[in-house]
Amino acid sequence: MRIKSRFQNISIKQADVFTILVVFFFTLVFVGLLVEELYKEYEIALEQSHVVKNPLISDSTILKQNQKKLKALLIKTVLAIVTLSFIIFAIFLGLNTLFNKLLQRDTQTFLDAFKTAIDKEKTIDSKSIFFQDFKMMVGYANEMVSKINEQKKNLKELNLGLEERVKKKTAALLEINKNLEEEKTFSQDLLKSQKEFLRYTVHETNTPLSVILTSIELYLMKNPKDRQLSKIEAATKNIFSIYDDLSYLVKKDHVEYTKSVINLNNFLSSRIDFFREVAEFSLITFNYNSPKYEKHVHFNETKLQRIIDNTLTNAIKYTLPNESVEVSLKKIGSYIEFIVSSKSKTIQDTDKVFEAYYREEKGRDGFGLGLRLVKSICDAEGVNINVSSDEASTTFRYKFKAMGD
Structure with missing residues (x-):
C-alpha cells in the first residue's frame, strides 16, 4: 500500500528517470549474461582444441594459434554486443526523451491553460498539441473552461443582484426600525400621559366623591330618605x-x-x-x-x-x-x-x-x-x-x- 501511494504521487520527469534506469539495468544484465555464455563457449572451444592433434605441427604451436584466434573472436564479439546494446539503448533514450518532452509540453499546456482560466477566459489551441489523445481532450477542456467562466459570470451577476437587494432590504429595515422607534417613543409618551392623567383623575375624584357622601349624610340627619336620594x-x-x-x-x-x-x-x-x-x-x-x-x-x-x-x-x-x-x-x-x-x-x-x-x-x-x-x-x-x-x-x-x- 505504501509503494502504491508513492507511485501515485510521482511526476512524469521522475517516471522518465526511473524508466531509463530500469532499461539501463536490464541492458547491463542482458550484456552480462550474453558475455558469460560466450565465455563458456570459449572454454569449450579451448578444450576441444587440445583433443585435435596434427602430426606435422607440434601441440604447443597449435594450441597457441587456437587460443589467439578464440580470444580475438571473443573480444570482437563482446565489443560488438556491448556496442550494439549501447546503440540500441541510446536510440531508445533519444526517442524516449523526445516523446517525453512532447508529452510534458502538452501536459504543461493543459496545466497553464487551467491555471490561467482561474482569472482569464482563455482556451487551449489544439494546434499546439502534439499527441492525438490530448487533442481530443482539448475540446472537453475548452468546454469545461467555458462553462466554468459562464458560471462565474452568473455568480458574479447573482452576487451583484444579491448585494443590491441586501442594500435595499437593509435600507427598508432601517426605515422600519426608525418608524418602530418613533412609534415606541410615541407609545411610551402616550402611556406616560395616560398614567399621569389617570393619577390626576383619581386624585381629583376623591374630593368631590367625599363631598357628595358627606352631604348625603348631613342631609339625612335633618331629612327623611327618599328614593331619589337612595339612587344618588x-x-x-x-x-x-x-x-x-x-x-x-x-x-x-x-x-x-x-x-x-x-x-x-x-x-x-x-x-x-x-x-x-x-x-x-x-x-x-x-x-x-x-x-x-x-x-x-x-x-x-x-x-x-x-x-x-x-x-x-x-x-x-x-x-x-x-x-x-x-x-x-x-x-x-x-x-x-x-x-x-x-x-x-x-x-x-x-x-x-x-x-x-x-x-x-x-x-x-x-x-x-x-x-x-x-x-x-x-x-x-x-x-x-x-x-x-x-x-x-x-x-x-x-x-x-x-x-x-
Missing part, C-alpha cells in the same frame, strides 16, 4: 368602589402595602354596611351573621378591601332580583374561608370570570376588571380562590391564612 347614594358608592380600584392600580407599583392584623369579622361587616344601600336599591339583601369568635388575618387593609368590595359588588350586579346574598366566614383548619353565595344565572366558564374584559352577560355594564384585580391580589398573597356555579347558586370562596396558625 347607591351610585356614589359604586363610583367610590371604582375609584378605590383605580387608585390601587395607579399606586400598586409605587407604594409598599404593609400588612397589619385585621379583625375579619368587623372589617367584613363594615363593607357590607357600606354596600347595603346599593344592594337594596337593586332589590337584593345581604344575609350575614357575624361569627361568635373573632377571626383575624395578617393582611394589607387596602388589598383586603379590594377583594371584598369587588366580590360584593359583583354579587349585587349578577344576583337575581328579590334574592339574598349569603355572606359567611368559616374556620377550616388553619384557614379562614370567606364565602359569598347567591342565586344568579349559571356561569358557563368559571375559569374565565377572572380574565380582564370577560363578561358572560354582554348587556351588563363594566369592563370586567374588578375580578381580574382580585385574582392578581390573591395570587400575590397566596389566597386560594374557588368558584362554583349551577342552577341553585353561584359561590365564591376565598381561603385566607388565619392568624396564630
Whole structure:
C-alpha cells in the first residue's frame, strides 16, 4: 500500500528517470549474461582444441594459434554486443526523451491553460498539441473552461443582484426600525400621559366623591330618605368602589402595602354596611351573621378591601332580583374561608370570570376588571380562590391564612 501511494504521487520527469534506469539495468544484465555464455563457449572451444592433434605441427604451436584466434573472436564479439546494446539503448533514450518532452509540453499546456482560466477566459489551441489523445481532450477542456467562466459570470451577476437587494432590504429595515422607534417613543409618551392623567383623575375624584357622601349624610340627619336620594347614594358608592380600584392600580407599583392584623369579622361587616344601600336599591339583601369568635388575618387593609368590595359588588350586579346574598366566614383548619353565595344565572366558564374584559352577560355594564384585580391580589398573597356555579347558586370562596396558625 505504501509503494502504491508513492507511485501515485510521482511526476512524469521522475517516471522518465526511473524508466531509463530500469532499461539501463536490464541492458547491463542482458550484456552480462550474453558475455558469460560466450565465455563458456570459449572454454569449450579451448578444450576441444587440445583433443585435435596434427602430426606435422607440434601441440604447443597449435594450441597457441587456437587460443589467439578464440580470444580475438571473443573480444570482437563482446565489443560488438556491448556496442550494439549501447546503440540500441541510446536510440531508445533519444526517442524516449523526445516523446517525453512532447508529452510534458502538452501536459504543461493543459496545466497553464487551467491555471490561467482561474482569472482569464482563455482556451487551449489544439494546434499546439502534439499527441492525438490530448487533442481530443482539448475540446472537453475548452468546454469545461467555458462553462466554468459562464458560471462565474452568473455568480458574479447573482452576487451583484444579491448585494443590491441586501442594500435595499437593509435600507427598508432601517426605515422600519426608525418608524418602530418613533412609534415606541410615541407609545411610551402616550402611556406616560395616560398614567399621569389617570393619577390626576383619581386624585381629583376623591374630593368631590367625599363631598357628595358627606352631604348625603348631613342631609339625612335633618331629612327623611327618599328614593331619589337612595339612587344618588347607591351610585356614589359604586363610583367610590371604582375609584378605590383605580387608585390601587395607579399606586400598586409605587407604594409598599404593609400588612397589619385585621379583625375579619368587623372589617367584613363594615363593607357590607357600606354596600347595603346599593344592594337594596337593586332589590337584593345581604344575609350575614357575624361569627361568635373573632377571626383575624395578617393582611394589607387596602388589598383586603379590594377583594371584598369587588366580590360584593359583583354579587349585587349578577344576583337575581328579590334574592339574598349569603355572606359567611368559616374556620377550616388553619384557614379562614370567606364565602359569598347567591342565586344568579349559571356561569358557563368559571375559569374565565377572572380574565380582564370577560363578561358572560354582554348587556351588563363594566369592563370586567374588578375580578381580574382580585385574582392578581390573591395570587400575590397566596389566597386560594374557588368558584362554583349551577342552577341553585353561584359561590365564591376565598381561603385566607388565619392568624396564630
